[in-house]
Amino acid sequence: LISFPVFDRLHVAGYDMYPGAPDAPGLDIVFDGTTIVLGANGLGKTTLVTMLFRMCVGPAELANFAPGEPLGNRILEVRAARPPERRVFADRVADKAADATASLVMRLGPRSFAWTRSLRDLSLLELQVDDEGQTTDEEAFRDLFVEAAGLRDFADWILLLRFISFYFEDRGALVWDASAQRQILRLLFLPPDLSQQWGTLEADVLSRDTDMRNLRAVVNRAEREMLAAERDLEREPATKEKLDELQAEQPRDIKALDEISETLVILERDQARARLDAAIAADERESAYRELERLQLMSIAAAFPSQDETITYLFAKLAADSRCLVCGQDAPGAVEALRERVKEERCVVCGSALRASRRATNVTRRQLTRAENAFAAAETRLKRTTDVKEKAEEAFAVAVLQVRELRARITHRSAEIDAQIAQLPPEEGELRERRDELSGLRAGLDEKVAELDEARQGFATFVADARRRIAERAQAVQQTFTAFAEDFLFEQCELRYQPHFARIGQSGEAIEYPAFDLDMTGATFESPVPRGGPEQVSESQREFIDLAFRMTLMTVAGEGGVGSLAIDAPESSLDAVFVQRAADVLTRFARRDSNNRLIVTSNLIEGDLIPELLRQNGIRSQDDPHVVDLLNLAAPTAAIAKLRPSYEVVRARLFEQAAGA
């Protein structure tokens, strides 16, 4: 199990942005359950959350990481923070935070950490672990944290904080970032040694992929130069023309192969998605069909002189989809006649008028119409999804064929070029040397491609085993997520374990990685359907789905299921009912006996979530220890200095709203 950080106390001293109160300078926040950071623009809400994050990671960052962007295929490495990143707090104050410090007390599993950093440059000034003083070497700090958290390395620590504990304004959604998900699932559900091995093998494939592509670029350049040199030579026109033709075609096909290979991964994904959609549509159609069939049977049963099941069954089928089960023909005329008899309250077999008692039925016309409409909609959806599936299958099959053809053509042409070149006259000495060199380069490239394939295959086998280990926890993740999501959302929202194919590097076969997909019902979907991207849900749903996922991972993978969640500026455009549900879940997550920490920042005037959170946590005023009132504690902005009374009125209203919410 992984230990997530549990924040206990933050003390900020000498930092001009947070001068504090006259009798209590600086900031001193004791975290216990929910902490709400209230402020207005420019008062340092985001700075406070960033400070918590920077305290944990110091002057380090993930290499090539862009917040809000998908994590992507990369070697996960830590880089030193760049000067502007080190000055993130210094640049916000006039004295460059010369003497400013921040001290954080935090728990990781059974261990307690207390440390102080300079806000001038993030350097570590003091560190205690379980009340024992430690060296202030940054590397030693990292090792201690990695070990206590149960992780592989410090890059994983940063990843854990960025994708689970800290919910920054420029966050990406973990649910829809398959590349980040696989790394998070790896670090949460694999033991550190396997996690380490994953990283080593993955880094090896990535670096081999880079080497191979570099060498390929060199070979391509050499081939182009060779072509130019040969063009300059006088030689038999037929050979020249043939070589020109071959050498012009080869790079075009290589490029086309690269492009199609890349598209193939997307097409395969589209195909899988389309097949699933069609299968779900077929299942839904079955259900809609049975509902209609049942209602029609009930209706027909009242008109039947006989209760023989086979006959009932045949007529229901005929009425439901206009098809005769006996001869297999479409029989709209017969259906019409059947309906007429039912309508006219005559026996459907012989046409005799029925006695009143036989006509009794509990099925109303409205029920039937509704069922008919539902069935028609399900049929339409099945038809549409089947069309999409067939097209996706065709597109994929065409691409696979193209890849095969291109590969065969390239191999064949390479041999042809070599054969043509071998026939060139001996006097072209220099050219022959270059040819030999090119041939050597090509052989080297082939070797690198083979080594890369082998490394990739080895990694794929390793991931397959790791995937199964992760899948063992899938059910717990799915169930926990459902519980959180049910509380957050009205829609039925389910997480499904669904491995994803993705390429490692920029070439070669895709690897099947562990991942979870999201299914959700909607206005037009009665059963949950896959939602492949954040654009397929509303903004507030997106936010709470991702929060539910993070809380789930913390609960399932965390030591004791505890951790901290720092949310910077949650979605404010929520309707009143939704707000109450969101506040319920968040409050429950951070209830005071759970050891979890919830830190939420918000503008004084934004939405109803904060008043509801205040109400549910029994917070009556800004003096409550669970409130960080930046209006009083932070250096005032020009707007605050000028309009303080107005802001105070807004704040008072906020607490009034909380009291009456």
Add this chain to the structure above:
Amino acid sequence: MMPADVQTLRRRLRVVALLAGARRAGTTPVGISQLHALAYFADALSPVWDLRIVDTQLLKRVAGPFSPALQADVEDLVGQGVVIPSDVQYVQDPDSGWRLQAAYRLHWSFGARILDEARSFKRWEREVRFVEEVVLAFSTIDQNRLLAAVATDASYGDFEVSAGRLLDIARDEEHPNLTARVALRFRHLLEPKVHLRAPELVHLYVRELDRRMSRAG
């Protein structure tokens, strides 16, 4: 003949063979869930007999396998008088809406005619024999536990495939699906001392499923 028709005919022949097998095993009429479960097992175990899988992909459902295409064929067979339904009713499933519940048996004079014709071709004789063998093997399990057997099955119970996702039992072109792989493993374990034939492998697989279910309680 169009390929779709061939597929439909294969599926219908499977249904007839499944119900004929049940008749031999004395487990008729066959409930709809049991019928779909047996059809699934026949597909999953097809590679053991070197036979082609009929329905390679199916939606994994908590309630067990269900193929809308197979059901449509069953109903067509009812229409043709080949299959006789009984206990027809509709039940509402909390997860998947309205479902048909019925039990089926073969109209023997029609069924026998179809099977006799199929058996006159070597290729189809093998297919019919295989399906009947699967049904006979599963008749040793309490029919009410067939769905538990599905959940225990190596492919359907594979936790790498969640409910609500597609289970592809022919995805890997180079290797058979997990169910067939487990069955074939019995052969590898006992060779060269004993050479197990395909029917024995199917029976051993079912016995293994039963053992696992008993162990799991």
